[in-house]
Each structure stands twice: as C-alpha cells, then as structure tokens.
Amino acid sequence: MIEIHQALSMILERARPRAPERQGLDQALGRVLAEDVINDIDSPPYDKALMDGYAVVASDLRGGRGELMVVDEVAAGDIPCEPLQSGMATRIMTGAPVPRGADAIVVDECCRMDEAGGITTVRIDDRDVRPGQHILGRGRSVRRGETVLQIGRRLSAIDAGLLAEVGRTQVLVHASPRVAVLPTGTELVPACDVPGPGQIRNSNGPMLGALVSSAGGQPVDLGIARDTESELARQMNRGLHEDILILSGGVSAGDFDLVPHVLRDLGVEQVFHGVRLKPGRPLWFGVLPHAKGSRLVFGLPGNPVSGLVCFELFVRPAIAALAALPQVSRPMIAARLSDPFRHTGDRPTYFPVRLEGDRWEGDGDPVQARLLDWKGSADLRTLACADGLALFPAGRSEYALDETVQVMLLERGLFAH
C-alpha cells in the first residue's frame, strides 16, 4: 500500500490538461485561458467624459471660476461637431466623446446655464480645474496591442466584461473534462425503482455525477453494470472514450471483485491498487494510453463515504488538472475539536465533522469541529450533515478535546463557512 501523497503524485503525473478549444464567453466562464488575449483597439476609442457637465479649456478658469459661451451639446453616441476654442464650453453627457481642444469636464453641480438674446452661456464656480479632470483619455483603459489577459488565467465574470471590451466573443480555453460514471454491482437498481429482495438503490451514481459537476467536469452517466465480465467490459469500453472513467464498487479483494481484472483485459495499465487511508483503502487507479492523452480510470470503493473521500482526495484534483486549473484540492482549514477522538488502526483517517462558529469573522479564533455520530461508511445521511472531513494522521491514537486539527471543507462547509 502506498501513502496518500504518493497516490496523488502518481495521479497528477498522468493528468495532462485537455487540448484547448475555442468557446463563446458563456461556456468559457470559469475555464482556463489557453492563449494570451490582446487588445485590438485603443480603449476607450476616444477621450471619454466620465460625468455629466461641460467640456472646457482648463486654463480659461482661473481659481475654478469663469463664464463661457456654450457652443455645442454632445450626448453619448454623438460626435462633437467642432473643436473647442478658448472662451467656449460644450454641454456633455457621461460617455460622450470630449471635443478636440477641451481638456477638462466641469460637473453640472458647479455650473449655472444662462440664455439671453439667443446666446447660451455657463457660469462656472468650481474648485481648481485640473487638465484631464473627469476625462478618460483614449487608450487609457487599455492600449491597442496590449495583453489584457494571460495564458493560464481562470476566467471570471469581470474578465467576461474585459473580453467584450477588447472585442473577443470567442476565446481558446481548456475544455471541461468529460467524466464517465459507472457504479457496479448486481444488487443495484436505479433510484426510480423499488428494490426487490437483496437489491439496493444506486446512490453512488447520482452522488458521483453531482461531485463531477461541482469539480468542473461534465458527468457522463453510464447507468449501472452488473458483476459479470461481459457486462463490465462492454460498459467500461464506453467509458474509456471519455477523459476519465470512474467506477464504483468491485475493487476490494472479494471473489466477485472483477473490476481490476476486466480493466486489465481492456488494456488499462494499473498504476496502483490500495492506499493507506481510512476509509478508502481499496482505491484502484490506472491509465489507458491514448493518442489524445491518457484516459484516467479510478476504481472507487462501493461504500458511498469511502467513495466520497477518494473522490475529494484524488478525483477532484485530477479533474482540475485536466481542466488546467491552478487550485487542485478542497481548502483545508484549522479547527478545534469539540470532542476527543480515538484512532483505531494505523491509517490516516478522515472523519466527518460539523463546523460551528464563523470562519469569516476573522477574529483569529479557529472554528469548532464536532465529530458526527455516523454509523460507518455506508451512512450517507449523517455524511450529508458534514461540513468537512477532519484529518487524523496515522501514528497517534488519542486526540483531546480542543486540539487543533485540519479539516477539508466539503460543499456544505463551503456554502456556509
């Protein structure tokens, strides 16, 4: 058996980012850029007014005061007719182009307009008027030819605005990995069925599919495979067309645990089988060499909780790596134990906890971790109340009340904390 960190390195060595694809902005959100994005024109493309008011020549206004003749009016979308000369002003709206010759905007609140004898004037009473005030000069936001977003960046909502500003409605990004999910077990029936004698519902398929989505992958539901060689081989074959194939069940040492055997027959090379970890020891991992990058195959234990732990520790980072995402694991936070904990056995153990207290308050106090009263690794209902999984390293058996431990946050913990 290998250690957790060894297993993770062996997986990540084989998890190469997917080939980039050109995507529209909607699909590209949250994905990682596979090209530098260059600005095509100066932005803004003209000297732009940032306030409603009057465009003026700053040097006309000693001490911020003066009276000017109003010669034009420009709204956003208009083009100023004539250049502005000394002694003149142009009424201007936010977003409109500043007329040539003008070098400052005085805001409405400092202006009083007057019309007399067909002549419009504006009396200005401002503080000091600085050249450039309330104007965003052409190219001041981004110059033509500048790189605005670099390779490797994960695209945010603000980036979508920036991409639009520089005229990009399509970008090259690392696509979301496709992840086939195949629970195995002759006892399994679909969730919509009522189990007959000896049958139970397939809860792993929906859970793993949802976890794949939450990790940024595209789940591909392969249904359920019964424990026969021919059925396993047929369905695994379909799954091996995807970037990742996740199997659940059939990997411990029992007589009917056919999964590793059938995978080897299909040409999948075993990388490891078994990790020093509780729960999750029977984890199987292998690769199928392929022209477009190796297919990764995970055989997770069939117990839902063991499956979840293996997913969070090993599959989530693999999905992130295929998506070229920089952050590859769930966040770990420090928490104080609300209960003592006693280790049984010699494997690093992840135990479901509920977090109490507010991590966001920033008073430096770690939150409290309360051990959940779970009934073993098939107890999905208790696990659904967990905010995280507390890690108890191997080599120590007793943990006292109030000791600080590391907790890997689950979705619920991220929602709430």
Add this chain to the structure above:
Amino acid sequence: MIEIHQALSMILERARPRAPERQGLDQALGRVLAEDVINDIDSPPYDKALMDGYAVVASDLRGGRGELMVVDEVAAGDIPCEPLQSGMATRIMTGAPVPRGADAIVVDECCRMDEAGGITTVRIDDRDVRPGQHILGRGRSVRRGETVLQIGRRLSAIDAGLLAEVGRTQVLVHASPRVAVLPTGTELVPACDVPGPGQIRNSNGPMLGALVSSAGGQPVDLGIARDTESELARQMNRGLHEDILILSGGVSAGDFDLVPHVLRDLGVEQVFHGVRLKPGRPLWFGVLPHAKGSRLVFGLPGNPVSGLVCFELFVRPAIAALAALPQVSRPMIAARLSDPFRHTGDRPTYFPVRLEGDRWEGDGDPVQARLLDWKGSADLRTLACADGLALFPAGRSEYALDETVQVMLLERGLFAH
C-alpha cells in the same frame, strides 16, 4: 440619499422566493428544497454485509475461534437460500444480504477455508466476535417514513446520493431566478463590432450576464437599448416578464438619463434613487407589482466598476433571496492594508484590492490587502486583477499602513483564497 443597509433592507423586503418547481436531480443541485423529503422504504432494505467474509452466529465463536460448516455462498444481488443455524457459516460478499439466523460477519483475513470429502469448512481465528459486527441492519441508515432532508436545505452533491437512496429522482425546489440584462446607451455597440466614431463596446452586458450566473440566476440577454423613449420602453417591457430586470446606464442626473422616467411610465414604482456609496451613488431601484410576485428592477450606473459594486452589494443578495438561499452576500474577510489610504468625500467607499498571503493556513494572521492602482470607475482591466473590494466607512479620511479593514471577496478572491 439613503445608506447602504437601508437600501439593502428595502430590496430584501420586496424579494420573495420564487414559486417552487419540481426538478430532476441534475437541475436541483445547489437549489433550495421547498418540501421535506421522506424516506419511502427502510434503507438498507435488508441486513447488509459491510465486508467480504463469512456470516456466522456470534455465540458459536468463544474467544473469536471455532470451526464451522460452510453451507451457502451469497454475493451482492443474491438472495440467501436458507436461514443459518448454529455451527454453520455462509460465505458472503460486501453488499450481500445476511442470511436469517446469522448475526455477525467475520472478515476474510481471519478465516481459512478447507475442503475435504465434499464438505467445506472454515476455521476462524478472530478477536472477540460481537453480534452485529460488519452488518448494517435493515433501516439502520434511514427508516421508512423518516425525514431525510428538510425544507430550506440547499442541495449538495452528497444530498443527490441521499435523494437517490430514498427513491427521489424529482424534488420540489425554488427555481433559479430569471434575470434580464439590458445595457442602455446610444454609444454602445456589440462586442463583436469595431466601434465607429463616438462608439464603445458593450462590456457591461457580458459582465452582468456572467455575474448573474455566478449568483445562481439565469441571465436573459436583451441586447442593447439606445437612449430613446420608445426603444427603452419596448425592451424594458420584454425584461419586465422576468423575475429581475437589470438596466445599466442612464440613471444619473443627465439630460439623457431617461431610464427612471420610462420605467415609471411602464408602471414600475420607484423605491429609491441614490445610495450613499462610492462608486455606485446613482443606483435606482423599483418594483412592478405582479400576480406571481413583484418584478424587481435595478438601474445600475453605466460605469462598469460602479455597476459591479452595485451588483455585489444589492443584486446578488436579491437573486439569492428569490432563490430562497440562506447566505445572501459575498463573504467579508479581515485584511491588513499594505498601503495607506486617503478618503476623498463623505461616502462609504469600496476600493479594489489584491490579497496577498494565504487565508486558508489558519495561523490567525490576516492576509494583506494591496490597493490597486486603478484609473477610475471605467477601468475594468485593473478591476479584473482584484481579489476583493476593501470597505472604507464614511467619517474617517486617513487609513494607515497595517490597519485592518474588511474586504468583500470577489470571484477571483474566492478562486484563489
């Protein structure tokens, strides 16, 4: 002008959760349950073996030792033929039903099978064998009729597994609010166009659409509206069919700022116009009474950064409230200033910052907030580098190096910290 907290209360008072809809598990993920979910059958539906090994009668094995006759073999999906009697054992696989009469499983590692003269026996050498060991009794995970998930719960990936376990492939949830986005301004052209004289690209539409998605809403793109009453009225009318209408631009006090005027003509009742906030002061908010719950209308300032601040402070919480989500704001964290800051003006100010240091390490040290060198509220490019917005309350003008401030995390800050 009203204060930020007053504006937020006025919005949330009018933001009622959307009517619940029945959704499949895929669509229901991340949404809030609008019903209690009751288990339909005992789960597991039979006494289930949790390990590969032998089903035995615990009292046969004094001190964990003994030799038993093997009478049957059950794999997952099988039904045991006969009840087990004292002196007998059944070979059993993980997930299989435990035969009647048996009350414990002894794992393979403690067993040695022997075949002689057509009779199969197993010699057991275990520690103490407890009744119930390695068996999950019928209904021990969830009893029939028990509530497994309660109204108001946001559905996680683990919940998807639990829902499948209790036979639910459809659940009643509060649907994702539909949010129409309509940037206004005669100067705007679509991102795919090259701006002509006096024109700029519409970056607000794509940014706001992406923000709506990140907040759990469904963006509805209405294109761009020019600054004429008839065009504004026509496009706003379309937007008023959705739960929320977000307008951008046309809400400050300029001559061509028609938005509030046209909205009132369409029957939208103004709730407030103007918030003591920088940037974002011109925010407009109103409601259109409607049989299925009021439509909420936000008029955001056209400057992208002002628009972003208003979105994060006011629109995101409104979307969350319509989705019945419990957490309504971006998280705030404490951070130490890497630069001094000088307030100009008397409004609470949000200023973009970059965070340095690792918030997850839990050593109690707040991260550092570095003020970004931005060029005013149209500078989307600098904003794209921001991890958060530092809040400088009104009433103080000088903030020193190393002072602690509150920072509202933006998407980038959540990705990385």
